[in-house]
Amino acid sequence: MGCLRNLHFRLLVVMIIAVLLSGCASGQKEPLFIAPDFRQMEIHEIALLPVTFEERYAPPPGLDLEQELRHRAASVLEQKGYRISRGSAPESGAGGSAAAMAIHVDFLFITETYGDINPPPVIDIEAVGELVSTSSGEVLWRGRGVGKVGGVGGGGISRPVSARHIALTVLVESLFASLPEASERR
Incomplete structure (x- = not known):
């Protein structure tokens, strides 16, 4: 009887783990x-x-996260087939629209004691x-991304710059994961 109850408990644990893992393995x-x-x-x-x-989550002095994020965002958007302008917003022209991408960091936590x-x-x-459409000001797409390294079970961070x-790479990739590729929109 005890063996059968142990088997049921193990099956229950396996089913719970399977359900939790299936929630993590999302497709699109x-x-x-x-x-x-x-x-x-x-x-x-x-x-x-x-x-x-966000004002209360500004990066620490001396850390230029804005440029690092823009560089990674441009790279991911170019991989999706978009032409990137780093200056002012482009104007809509004949044969196509132009848009502007705004990124707002609303949470930032960087440990000061990495070891x-x-x-x-x-x-x-x-x-x-x-x-956002530069011609109408209409929001065309909105997405959210999260990038996290370390934490519980992660041990110390031996290379803070690499971490x-x-x-930042995980953040940008998850942020633009739902943005359709340029070739998907025709």
Whole structure:
């Protein structure tokens, strides 16, 4: 009888783990918002606006996260087939629309003691991105991303700069995961 109860307990644990893991293995990420006609629009160029930070989560002095984030965002957007302008917002022209991408960091936590294990060091950054039409000012797409390195079970962070780069890369990739590729919109 005890063996049968132990088997049921193990099956229950396996089923719970399977359910939890299936929730983590998501396919296509859904955007927070996408305009109904966004997939029919022909956006030729995206202006990447300066990254803004929630006032209470501004990066520490001497750390230029704004440029690091813009660089990674431009790289991911170019991989999706968009032409990137780092200056002012482009104008809509014949044969296509132009848009501007705004990224706002609304949570940022960077551990100051990387070698400690109690509390465990962590780099955690969260942001919202909005793609806005430069002609109408209408929001075309909105997404959210999270980048986290370290934390419980992560041990110490021996290379803080590398860990920060990883967290920013994960953030930008998750932020733009729901943005359709340029070739998907025709």
